[in-house]
Amino acid sequence: MSARPSRAVLGNVLVMLLLALLGWLLLRLHLQEPWWLSAPLASQWRWAAGSLAAYAVFCALLWWRGRRRDDAAAEGEAAPLLLAWASQTGFAQQLCERSAEVLRAAGVAVRVRGLHELDAPLLQQTRRMLLIASTTGEGDAPDHALPFLRRVMPQDLALPELHYGVLALGDRSYGHFCAFGHQLDAWLRQHGAHPLFDTVEVDNADPAALRHWQQLLGQLGGGATDLPDWTPAQYAHWQLHERQLENAGSPGAATWRVGLVPADGVLPAWQAGDVVEIGPQHGPADVEAWLATHARDGDALINGQPLRTYLARSHLPVLPDSVPADDAALVATLKPLPHREYSIASMPVEGQVLLLLRRLLRPDGTPGLGSGWLCDHAAPGGRIDLRFRSNPNFHPPAHDVPLILIGNGTGIAGLRAHLRARVDAGVARNWLLFGERTAAHDFHFGDDLQRWQRDGMIARLDTVFSRDGGEHRYVQDRLRAELDTLRQWVREGATILVCGSLQGMAPAVDAVIEQALGREGKEALIVAGRYRRDVY
Numbered sequence: 001m002s003a004r005p006s007r008a009v010l011g012n013v014l015v016m017l018l019l020a021l022l023g024w025l026l027l028r029l030h031l032q033e034p035w036w037l038s039a040p041l042a043s044q045w046r047w048a049a050g051s052l053a054a055y056a057v058f059c060a061l062l063w064w065r066g067r068r069r070d071d072a073a074a075e076g077e078a079a080p081l082l083l084a085w086a087s088q089t090g091f092a093q094q095l096c097e098r099s100a101e102v103l104r105a106a107g108v109a110v111r112v113r114g115l116h117e118l119d120a121p122l123l124q125q126t127r128r129m130l131l132i133a134s135t136t137g138e139g140d141a142p143d144h145a146l147p148f149l150r151r152v153m154p155q156d157l158a159l160p161e162l163h164y165g166v167l168a169l170g171d172r173s174y175g176h177f178c179a180f181g182h183q184l185d186a187w188l189r190q191h192g193a194h195p196l197f198d199t200v201e202v203d204n205a206d207p208a209a210l211r212h213w214q215q216l217l218g219q220l221g222g223g224a225t226d227l228p229d230w231t232p233a234q235y236a237h238w239q240l241h242e243r244q245l246e247n248a249g250s251p252g253a254a255t256w257r258v259g260l261v262p263a264d265g266v267l268p269a270w271q272a273g274d275v276v277e278i279g280p281q282h283g284p285a286d287v288e289a290w291l292a293t294h295a296r297d298g299d300a301l302i303n304g305q306p307l308r309t310y311l312a313r314s315h316l317p318v319l320p321d322s323v324p325a326d327d328a329a330l331v332a333t334l335k336p337l338p339h340r341e342y343s344i345a346s347m348p349v350e351g352q353v354l355l356l357l358r359r360l361l362r363p364d365g366t367p368g369l370g371s372g373w374l375c376d377h378a379a380p381g382g383r384i385d386l387r388f389r390s391n392p393n394f395h396p397p398a399h400d401v402p403l404i405l406i407g408n409g410t411g412i413a414g415l416r417a418h419l420r421a422r423v424d425a426g427v428a429r430n431w432l433l434f435g436e437r438t439a440a441h442d443f444h445f446g447d448d449l450q451r452w453q454r455d456g457m458i459a460r461l462d463t464v465f466s467r468d469g470g471e472h473r474y475v476q477d478r479l480r481a482e483l484d485t486l487r488q489w490v491r492e493g494a495t496i497l498v499c500g501s502l503q504g505m506a507p508a509v510d511a512v513i514e515q516a517l518g519r520e521g522k523e524a525l526i527v528a529g530r531y532r533r534d535v536y
Contacts, residue, residue, distance in 0.1 A: 106221025
């Protein structure tokens with residue numbers, strides 16, 4: 001179906017009508033009182049009419065091409081992802097357009113609409129949607145969103161096929177922080193839609209939150225894109241302390257344990273659930289090959305740093321012959337590489353930031369940007385650019401609350417930090433459900449987990465390995481077999497934390513939780529902050 005005409009289109013039509021009216025009035029003036037020496041020639045009338053018609057056709061083509069680009073997937077391609085914005089000052093709309101750029105660069109078909117352009121049929125035919133919504137005043141929606149609030153939200157819609165994510169913009173100094181974004185999230189959940197991830201809150205254009213959103217966009221696009229960060233991070237100087245292959249012989253991709261320490265020896269504080277942002281670099285061989293190809297001296301100093309240092313942290317440009325061999329000018333045009341973020345698997349008491357990451361390969365067999373840097377190229381003791389991002393939505397509950405931890409693959413990293421914090425606090429009411437490929441090769445942090453279970457610090461440890469056979473193949477299957485236990489833990493006040501894959505495990509686990517507790521029961525957990533997810 002076609003969406004209703006936007007305000008911009010209606011405005012253009014109105015302007016055209018006003019211009020036509022003005023032309024008619026001027027024509028009447030000419031016919032009634034000859035104010036020029038002679039009437040226009042017939043050929044001049046034809047030229048004027050033709051020019052006006054050509055202009056109208058040109059404007060129509062521009063409008064049609066813009067809408068066609070957004071709806072290209074409607075003709076035989078995959079269903080487009082709907083990007084909708086609700087903006088009071090224009091910032092949310094700008095972020096929506098940037099998000100569309102990221103997804104298109106990853107090959108995802110998208111359509112962009114203002115919230116006022118959405119109606120019930122469009123929502124019901126959409127399978128994936130991202131909402132970028134600002135809050136104005138004391139928790140109010142932007143003005144242009146009023147038609148959606150009045151016409152769409154009162155309807156009793158069924159949206160069981162819709163998967164969505166929300167970026168909520170707000171100001172924490174107000175009493176109702178990000179209220180409209182949360183209102184949209186709650187409305188969608190109540191009508192059967194499924195959140196892809198927990199609502200991302202942005203306080204006053206917080207750069208870290210926006211970088212996290214960009215990372216999620218990359219995951220929705222089938223992998224992180226190489227577009228530069230919208231807000232580049234200011235990194236601290238850390239060092240690679242240790243690196244160890246964790247799953248030699250596994251049928252899956254290589255998984256590495258990486259330990260990082262601060263260069264100045266001062267270890268900062270962080271909480272379980274927090275993440276780090278890593279500034280990756282190209283491998284030295286790639287940089288030297290570029291320098292040789294373009295006949296540049298990597299040791300040339302620009303603002304006190306060698307040219308190769310700038311190149312290592314930036315997209316390597318392809319220089320046309322017309323670009324002069326001026327290193328300072330080259331450096332000024334370089335675009336920094338985007339960050340990569342990873343869950344922290346350790347706590348400060350362990351003396352290092354511990355990461356667990358899978359070594360991803362591009363279609364040509366070369367390693368991915370972030371994993372290639374940390375797993376292959378970074379030298380032991382070498383510099384690592386790092387900064388922390390607080391992740392309040394995934395911080396631990398109170399110590400007296402039972403905790404259910406569910407994850408797969410490298411998602412065990414974020415869950416291990418929670419378990420380590422609980423072990424150090426002497427809290428034993430913990431239930432971990434973890435899934436991977438094989439027990440022999442992929443039981444990450446297995447020694448820690450089994451020791452904590454023997455010591456009575458993990459009340460239940462349920463593991464499933466998909467390649468080993470057995471009664472249950474995936475972690476959601478194991479959880480489904482324990483519905484009564486899940487209900488009992490929830491009745492006793494448990495909080496559920498899920499960490500792992502965005503497009504596989506997380507929605508399947510969500511469906512099992514709803515099966516166990518019902519939609520209203522699951523919604524009550526979410527509202528109470530007792531069901532939270534950190535997915536990628």
